[in-house]
């Protein structure tokens with residue numbers, strides 16, 4: 001059943017929206033009587049009522065699917081529903097029972113629907129959709145110097161914002177309610193993420209290449225972003241201190257970054273051991289010997305003493321390095337498509353598992369993935385882990401969902417008290433609606449379409465479309481922006 005406008009209005013009329021409207025009417029009357037303020041009680045009431053309605057704050061919904069999956073518990077439920085109120089799940093259980101128990105709540109019953117806590121893209125560069133489908137068969141080094149750097153030099157804040165909007169829409173449609181981004185002009189990424197209503201960790205990727213003046217300006221930019229995020233008071237928005245990599249950031253900058261993270265109580269994010277030659281590059285550029293990454297980072301204060309780094313890629317870490325990172329509260333994010341795409345190898349999933357370190361899954365940017373689909377990434381992770389690794393579909397689904405607790409402080413699950421960050425997939429062609437939906441979601445991603453996405457109870461995707469986004473016109477803008485970048489790159493239009 002679709003969640004059309006008439007249902008929305010009729011459901012809300014019986015609920016909080018009308019109560020709030022009536023209270024607002026009363027507020028208008030009191031203001032007029034007591035203070036002589038020229039407020040029309042009817043107008044105040046109607047305006048506030050609709051403001052609440054549009055903002056989704058009045059949402060009291062019963063969401064019912066044929067199935068529900070709780071990765072934290074490793075459980076499949078049939079005919080399951082959740083009741084959402086005030087951004088959290090206030091009741092959960094058999095769908096039919098809930099519909100009867102909450103007759104005046106908005107009702108969303110999704111045929112062949114699978115309800116699941118929504119996903120987190122734990123490492124991405126959203127704006128890199130502007131550089132999509134350009135990598136060919138280039139390896140990491142050539143890709144970076146020939147594809148990425150020349151184009152990134154041309155990107156201004158508006159282009160980064162537009163690319164981030166495109167990337168955010170793609171992620172939302174893949175069932176992700178949150179992402180962890182690292183880029184420049186990050187305030188434009190932030191604006192795009194907020195516009196869509198997604199959760200985001202927005203970080204400025206610092207690079208100094210050993211230049212002390214550059215290190216200082218990079219730290220200044222990070223402080224500026226942290227101030228901006230703090231000033232917003234938006235619980236969906238977070239930031240972290242993000243030195244780009246150990247081979248592009250001097251030991252001095254890494255150490256300063258750790259101090260800043262400690263002072264501000266922020267996480268520290270870093271690309272680590274993505275490529276096989278990072279120890280050599282670090283030695284050549286900064287004259288330091290790296291025996292193992294965990295010791296190097298802890299020697300600089302980047303691991304331990306209140307700093308628990310989130311490390312992206314980790315393609316070339318040993319089990320001992322993972323264990324040491326894990327003991328220091330570190331967190332690993334695996335990016336299998338990007339690693340394979342750029343010839344960096346496959347993430348060592350068995351070492352990750354046996355070390356016990358917490359881990360998530362990320363797409364990395366579309367420049368090195370070409371796709372921003374969380375389910376495709378999940379399938380690749382499951383395939384790479386392989387038979388006998390101990391990583392079953394629940395482990396994969398946990399990597400997709402549980403990082404939301406670390407990054408956004410939300411409670412992930414389908415139980416009472418959990419945050420209403422939910423995705424509802426509809427099973428279509430390419431799925432088997434009569435079989436295990438957890439296996440289906442991971443191994444037949446093409447058969448599962450994200451029909452609804454809620455972030456803190458607010459709809460971001462409705463009936464398969466992102467709320468408030470005209471995809472056709474967004475694609476026009478995207479195409480124009482890419483032509484503009486490529487044109488400037490070729491010297492046309494200068």
Ligand SMILES: [Zn+2]
Pocket residue numbers: 123124125271312364365
């Ligand atoms: Zn990256």
